[in-house]
Amino acid sequence: MKLLILDRDGTLNRSRDDYVASADEWEPLPGALEAVARLNHGGWRVVLATNQSGIGRGMFDMVSLNAIHAKMHRSLAAVGGRVDAVFFCPHAPEDACTCRKPSPGLFEQIGARFGVPLDEVPAAGNALRHVQAAAVAGCPTHLLMTGKSEHLRGQVDTLLPQAPPSTALLGLPPGTCLHADLAAFADWLLAQDPTADARASGLAPL
Known part of the structure; x- marks a missing residue:
């Protein structure tokens, strides 16, 4: 199984203050x-790992979160894509849980649910805490320069698509790759498997 873990806000959708x-x-x-959708057609199953402390803070409830994800699933289906599962942490920071990123709990839950070694599961997101949690869990890490990391655009162009050890200056785990956005990450990941890249482009049968 080819499994991939993404952040949600700032990676898949616009984040808010x-x-x-x-x-x-x-x-x-x-x-x-x-x-x-291209990743799906390339054989990748996509799951989300997202902090949703607005629930713990009383800013919105589970009904609202379910409505958000229902809209997300409909929007993905409209372009031929899907997310297989959404793992979220509903806790506020003061709850001191083990699932709120940068703690690795969500990633460990995903590994257990899908039965896949996490060192074979790439993780991509726009927030440092997502990348840190993924690294602790053992995932190969990728930072997208959108959302919370949009300010990096133009500063690290020479590091793309793969970051050298100098990314430690950005506080990133060793070996983290940088990509302009989710589309650029998908291009990079699919290019690692030419057969998958052809399927995703509609050039080979699924």
């Missing part, structure tokens, strides 16, 4: 849903 608290506020990033 407060919270994405309703389906009306959920807006996909340009090209992100299509990137997921």
Whole structure:
């Protein structure tokens, strides 16, 4: 099984200064849903690992979160993509849980659920805490320069698509690769397997 873990806010959809608290506020990033569809067609199963402390803080409830994800699934289906599962942490920081990133709990839950060694599961997201949690769990790590990391664009162009050890200056785990956005990450990942890349481009049968 080829499994991939993505962050949600700032990676798949636009992030907000407060919270994405309703389906009306959920807006996909340009090209992100299509990137997921291409990954799916390349044989990748995609799951999300996302902090949703707005629940613990009382900013929105599970009904609202379910409505957000229902809209997300419909939007993905409309372009031929899918997310197999959403793992989320509902806790506020003061709850001191083990699933709130940068703790690795969500990633460990995903590994246990799907029965896949996490060192074979790439993880990509826009937030440092996502990459840190993924690294602790043993995943190969990828930082997208969108959302919380959009300020890096233009500063590290010479590091793309693979970052040298100098990325330690950015506080990233060793070996982290940098990509402009989810579409660029999908291009990179699919290029590692030419057969999958051809399937994702519609050049070979699924």
